[in-house]
Amino acid sequence: MTKADTKTKLMNAAEHQVRQKGADGFSYSDLSAEVGIRKASIHYHFPAKSDLLTAIMARYAKEVLATLDGYADQIPTPREQLIAFIAFYRSALEEGRKLCLCVALTVGRDALAPETRQEISRFRDALQTWLQTRLEQLSCGTRTGNWVGDPQAIGAATLALVEGAQLAARSTADPARYDAATKCILDRLRQQ
Amino acid sequence: MTKADTKTKLMNAAEHQVRQKGADGFSYSDLSAEVGIRKASIHYHFPAKSDLLTAIMARYAKEVLATLDGYADQIPTPREQLIAFIAFYRSALEEGRKLCLCVALTVGRDALAPETRQEISRFRDALQTWLQTRLEQLSCGTRTGNWVGDPQAIGAATLALVEGAQLAARSTADPARYDAATKCILDRLRQQ
C-alpha cells in the first residue's frame, strides 16, 4: 500500500491534475515530472490520454460510490447520511483548489471520448439515485418538516447545489464559499 | 448592428468557444476559421490570449448585469424577477451545449491572468448581491412562506444551484436536467 505501482501512481497524479486544472490543463509531461518516469513510458500504461481519463473517471466513480454506500451502512439515519454527503463534497475541495472529477471534466465534455462521457453519466445517475433514496427515507415527499417537493426533484437540486458550491469555492480558492452556499440545506437537515 | 466590426466578431466567436469548450479548448486557429481572418491578425486586436479572455469576461459581466437590472425595472415583483433570473440561466444553455462564461472559466482558474480572475470575482459578487436584494424584498429572512434562512445564505445557494444545474445539463447535453434541478426552487417561488 505504501508503494503504489506505476500505473496507480500515474492515475493518482492524473486525477490530481484534472481536478485542479481540467482535462486540457495538464500533459503527459506534467505526469512525468510528478511520478518520476519518462513521458514516453506513460504510453505503455495508457496508450492515449483518453484511456487515462476514462480510467481515472471509472475509478473515481467506484471509490466515491463505495464511500457513500459505506455511509449507508455505518451512519444510522438518512438525515445524518445526507449531512455526511455534503461534508464529503466539502472535503474534496482541498483548500478550494480542487473540484469533483466529474465537474472538472464536464466543462470540456465535447472533447472527451464517448467512454469517458458514459462513465460521467453513469456516475451522476448513481449519485442522484443515492440522494433520492435517502430523501425518500426522510419521507419529505409528503412535505414532512420544512421540505417541499418530491425526492427526485430534491435529489437533482441537492446534487446541483453541492457541485455549484464547489465552483463557488474554486472561483476564489476559498472553501468558505462552499459553506456559505450549503448553509441553507444543512440548517434544514439539522432542524429536521 | 448587422455588420459587427472585427474586434466584436472575434469576441463573439471567443465567447462562444469558451462557453462550449473551455478556455483551453479553443485556439486562435479556431477563431480564425470562424471569423474569416488570418490567425496572426488576431494579435493586432488582442496581443495575448489572456487579453481576449479578460475582454470577453468583462463584456459578459456588463451585459448580464445590465439584463438583470432591466428585470428590476421592467418586472413588477421580486418574486417574478427571481423566476426570470432562473429562466435567463436556462436560456444561456442553448440546447445544453453551453455554460455561463464564468462557470466555463472557473475550472481552469489556475492558468488565468489575475485581471481575468478579478473580473470573475466581481461578477459573482454582483450576481449574489442582485439575488440577495430580491430575496430581502421577499422578506424571506423572517421565514415568510416556505423559505428558510437569511437572504445572504439563500442568495449563495441560489447562485450555486443555477450554476450546478447548468453543469447537470451539460453532462448529457440535455437542458431538461436544468429544469429538473431547478424545479424545487421554481415551485417554491410560484407558490409564494
Next chain:
DNA sequence: GTCTATAACTCGATAGAC
C-alpha cells in the same frame, strides 16, 4: 517496463511587407 530519440503536429506569438 522503461529508456532515448524523434516524428508529426499545434500552439501562442512576432517580424515585416503591403
Next chain:
DNA sequence: GTCTATCGAGTTATAGAC
C-alpha cells in the same frame, strides 16, 4: 488592419534499444 512567413516551444504518440 490584414497579410505571409516563420520562430520556438509545446503537445500526443510511435519506433526500437535495453
